[in-house]
Structure formats: C-alpha cells, structure tokens
Amino acid sequence: MSNIKKNYKKIVSKYWQKTDSLIDASVPNETLIRLIGNLKFKYKRKRVLDVGIGDGANLIEFKKRGASIFGIDIRKKKIFDFCKKNYLPRKNFYISDLNYNFPKIKRNFDLIICKDTFYYLDYNRQLPFLKFCKKILNQKGYFVLQFIQAELKEKKKKKLFDYSLSKNFKKEKKYHEKNNPVNILTFGRIKNLINASKFKLKVNIFDVSTHLKNKKFVTVNRYLVLSH
Numbered sequence: 001m002s003n004i005k006k007n008y009k010k011i012v013s014k015y016w017q018k019t020d021s022l023i024d025a026s027v028p029n030e031t032l033i034r035l036i037g038n039l040k041f042k043y044k045r046k047r048v049l050d051v052g053i054g055d056g057a058n059l060i061e062f063k064k065r066g067a068s069i070f071g072i073d074i075r076k077k078k079i080f081d082f083c084k085k086n087y088l089p090r091k092n093f094y095i096s097d098l099n100y101n102f103p104k105i106k107r108n109f110d111l112i113i114c115k116d117t118f119y120y121l122d123y124n125r126q127l128p129f130l131k132f133c134k135k136i137l138n139q140k141g142y143f144v145l146q147f148i149q150a151e152l153k154e155k156k157k158k159k160l161f162d163y164s165l166s167k168n169f170k171k172e173k174k175y176h177e178k179n180n181p182v183n184i185l186t187f188g189r190i191k192n193l194i195n196a197s198k199f200k201l202k203v204n205i206f207d208v209s210t211h212l213k214n215k216k217f218v219t220v221n222r223y224l225v226l227s228h
C-alpha cells in the first residue's frame with residue numbers, strides 16, 4: 001500500500017502547502033447537511049469542529065444554523081483568509097499537520113466532521129487520530145467521518161440518460177488524480193479502526209457524485225456517524 005511509504009507524510013504536506021493560495025469554489029455538502037438533520041442535531045449554541053476545513057463552506061452552513069464553529073487544517077493561509085473573510089476568531093482555528101501533531105484543544109465538541117481528509121493521514125496516525133477525536137467529542141456528540149470509498153470509470157459510452165453503473169462502469173484501482181496523495185482505504189481497514197477506537201457505528205450510508213470535470217468518473221462517497 002502506498003501510504004506505508006516512508007515519505008508519505010512529507011508528500012501530503014507538500015501537496016497541500018502548494019494549494020494554500022488557491023481559491024476553491026465549493027458549496028456545502030448536501031448529503032452531510034441532510035445526514036446531520038436526520039440525527040435531529042440542533043445547531044443552536046452547539047460547538048462544531050471541522051477537521052480539514054477546505055474552503056470552509058460546511059462550517060459557514062453550520063454557523064448559519066446557529067453553531068459556534070471551529071476548525072483544524074494544515075493550510076495556514078487558508079485558515080487566516082477564512083477567519084478574516086468571515087470575521088471569525090482565530091483562536092477557534094488550529095493550524096496543524098495531523099501527521100505530526102494533534103492540536104492541544106481544551107474544549108469539547110457536540111459535532112466533529114472529518115470529510116474527505118482522513119486518508120491523508122499516514123497509516124500509523126489513523127487510529128491515534130480517531131482516539132483524539134473521541135477524546136474531544138461530548139458524550140452525546142456525533143463524529144461524522146466521510147471518505148471516498150471507490151471510484152468507477154466509464155468503460156463503454158453510455159446512452160443518453162443511462163445510469164447503470166454495473167453495466168457501464170468499472171472500479172478503478174487508484175484515485176483518478178495522479179498527484180493527489182489520497183489513499184483509498186478498504187472498508188475492512190476502516191472497520192478495524194472503528195473497532196479499535198471503540199467508537200460505535202450509528203449510521204452508515206453512501207452517495208455517488210458524477211460532477212467531476214472529467215465526466216468519465218463516478219465517485220462513491222461513504223459517510224459514517226460514530227458516537228460514544
């Protein structure tokens with residue numbers, strides 16, 4: 001597996017530092033917001049932490065719904081710009097490369113999100129990371145862990161409006177962007193990690209996205225809700 005490469009941590013760090021000045025054009029994730037809604041989670045006066053904030057679109061959505069928002073990310077400029085643009089207190093945001101350090105956080109959270117980020121952690125950091133999240137999650141809180149489970153590539157030209165994935169698509173071995181150090185994890189690995197962390201698996205769903213620029217790919221996104 002490529003994530004046991006000795007220099008994996010450095011590859012991840014270099015990749016994300018290079019994108020620190022890029023402007024994302026993201027939107028809050030609909031599945032995520034609906035999933036949290038189905039948990040009957042009330043945002044008002046709750047503390048929500050996003051690990052791997054991206055451009056912060058999900059955090060802004062949580063704020064609109066009444067939550068106090070917090071974030072962790074490897075990218076310094078992204079965090080600075082996000083706080084400045086949205087008038088947010090810098091002390092609620094932690095700049096940290098999770099492959100090396102977990103930030104020292106004294107407060108607890110009602111909701112923790114880690115979306116599209118977990119697989120940038122080195123193999124040996126994944127279980128410690130889950131334990132770190134468990135420690136800062138309130139007893140009645142939720143931890144939403146989302147990751148890409150698989151990518152499918154079009155194998156034959158589909159007819160207009162055809163949606164059959166089994167007929168037209170084939171599972172890819174690697175992530176479509178060659179430079180992106182994302183490591184698609186097997187579900188067996190995730191299951192073992194969850195068991196070892198002693199989190200309870202409360203919800204387990206997936207959706208698919210077909211909006212990649214190269215329309216030949218379909219991404220299978222897994223969403224897990226974990227609790228104490």
Ligand SMILES: C[S@@+](CC[C@H](N)C(=O)[O-])C[C@H]1O[C@@H](n2cnc3c(N)ncnc32)[C@H](O)[C@@H]1O
Pocket residue numbers: 012013016026051052053054055072073074075096097098099114115116117120121
């Ligand atoms: C693919 S983006 C996902 C952003 C957002 N959560 C979303 O779903 O749109 C991955 C995020 O994780 C951050 N990240 C990647 N590796 C990291 C690391 N080792 N430590 C902390 N943050 C990291 C990146 O800077 C980026 O914001």
